[in-house]
Amino acid sequence: QYGGKITDNLDTRMFRTYTQQWLTTNTCAEGYTYNPATPIFPISKNFQYTVPVFAEHKEYKTFISGFPEVDSPEIFGLHPNADLTYRVKEVNALLATLGETQPKGGGGGGGVSREDVVFAKSTELMDRLPEDYIEDDYVAKINKMGGLSIPLNIFLYQEIQRLQKVIGKARFILKQLQLAIKGEVVMTDELQETLDSLFDARVPKLWTYTITGDEFSWILPTIGLWFSSLIFRDDQDRSWLNTGRPSAFALTLFFNPNGFLTAMKQEVVRKHKADKWSLDDVVDRTEATNFERVEQVRAPPAEGVYVHGLFLDGSAWNRHDNQLVESEPKKLFTSMPVLFVTANSFSDQLKVRKEMFGPQGPYECPVYKYPKRTDRFFIFFVTLRCTEVKPPAHWTLRGVALLCNTD
Numbered sequence: 375q376y377g378g379k380i381t382d383n384l385d386t387r388m389f390r391t392y393t394q395q396w397l398t399t400n401t402c403a404e405g406y407t408y409n410p411a412t413p414i415f416p417i418s419k420n421f422q423y424t425v426p427v428f429a430e431h432k433e434y435k436t437f438i439s440g441f442p443e444v445d446s447p448e449i450f451g452l453h454p455n456a457d458l459t460y461r462v463k464e465v466n467a468l469l470a471t472l473g474e475t476q477p478k479g480g481g482g483g484g485g486v487s488r489e490d491v492v493f494a495k496s497t498e499l500m501d502r503l504p505e506d507y508i509e510d511d512y513v514a515k516i517n518k519m520g521g522l523s524i525p526l527n528i529f530l531y532q533e534i535q536r537l538q539k540v541i542g543k544a545r546f547i548l549k550q551l552q553l554a555i556k557g558e559v560v561m562t563d564e565l566q567e568t569l570d571s572l573f574d575a576r577v578p579k580l581w582t583y584t585i586t587g588d589e590f591s592w593i594l595p596t597i598g599l600w601f602s603s604l605i606f607r608d609d610q611d612r613s614w615l616n617t618g619r620p621s622a623f624a625l626t627l628f629f630n631p632n633g634f635l636t637a638m639k640q641e642v643v644r645k646h647k648a649d650k651w652s653l654d655d656v657v658d659r660t661e662a663t664n665f666e667r668v669e670q671v672r673a674p675p676a677e678g679v680y681v682h683g684l685f686l687d688g689s690a691w692n693r694h695d696n697q698l699v700e701s702e703p704k705k706l707f708t709s710m711p712v713l714f715v716t717a718n719s720f721s722d723q724l725k726v727r728k729e730m731f732g733p734q735g736p737y738e739c740p741v742y743k744y745p746k747r748t749d750r751f752f753i754f755f756v757t758l759r760c761t762e763v764k765p766p767a768h769w770t771l772r773g774v775a776l777l778c779n780t781d
Contacts, residue, residue, distance in 0.1 A: 659757075662691070739769075
């Protein structure tokens with residue numbers, strides 16, 4: 375799941391869990407099996423995955439020949455939905471390859487040309503683009519909210535700066551593309567790539583990455599999803615700017631969610647100045663609330679923030695008992711309720727964990743910007759309640775994570 379190599383702490387946790395579960399003194403004992411005690415789906419041929427002890431070579435060959443053609447994901451600790459996820463990715467990769475290799479030239483049948491289609495599409499997109507942010511205006515509004523001495527105001531200022539760069543770049547490229555289609559400017563390789571992408575409903579590379587390959591905006595597979603995200607990001611930032619800090623934040627709509635959490639912790643630390651808290655000494659405290667929808671949140675918490683828009687991958691959430699449960703078959707993602715996120719001192723957080731999660735402790739669920747589970751897209755950990763029957767190790771093997779985007 376993480377590339378088969380230990381490159382970060384999550385890799386270490388995964389490999390440690392594997393060894394604790396399956397590389398023990400009982401592994402070679404008679405009767406030991408890798409099959410789950412109560413599989414969600416029946417194992418093919420009711421095969422028992424064991425470490426056999428035979429006297430003859432041919433007995434081992436007979437045992438090996440009895441293996442199912444496709445191993446159940448449950449043998450590796452994963453949910454059966456993991457197989458569906460794998461097959462969906464394979465099909466999407468195939469379709470993407472087919473789309474990239476199809477002919478780019480226009481037909482001679484007298485129909486609408488590629489250029490005409492893209493020209494109309496670019497006009498539609500320009501009409502939907504949010505208006506530009508004027509720096510003097512948004513700085514004045516931020517000053518009315520307390521100015522840049524407040525950490526979350528600094529964060530908002532930086533987010534608006536980055537969003538304006540995206541809006542400005544998209545507007546400029548669309549205008550240049552229309553001029554190139556008319557023949558008034560040269561159709562460069564970059565503009566040709568933009569034309570091909572828009573015709574195929576993909577996001578132009580210039581809109582997603584910088585020339586050096588760094589993330590410029592956000593990574594989504596289609597132009598429709600990308601543009602919807604642009605509108606949602608603009609709505610959140612503009613609403614925050616015009617009407618004040620919201621009661622809950624969509625963590626999925628930030629360029630730098632890690633920076634948002636850091637700014638939040640800075641504000642909490644300042645409130646505990648009398649307790650002599652420092653930013654280096656506090657840790658995240660997270661809790662799943664009873665708010666199923668963001669509309670139910672009427673006011674912000676006394677300290678910390680409410681965040682929403684995250685999806686569980688690898689498990690589901692029992693809203694009644696506030697704990698992890700198995701995913702429903704063929705349902706790959708489950709929306710999480712609103713989360714309460716704040717900062718706490720390390721010693722106080724240890725007490726909170728014992729009170730809230732019992733002797734088995736919580737599952738430390740990693741949160742990622744995208745389904746690609748790498749350090750580059752890791753944000754933070756959320757503590758989720760589980761049971762003694764299915765402790766944290768069970769959900770580690772399930773590969774449970776929270777995602778900001780499922781596409």
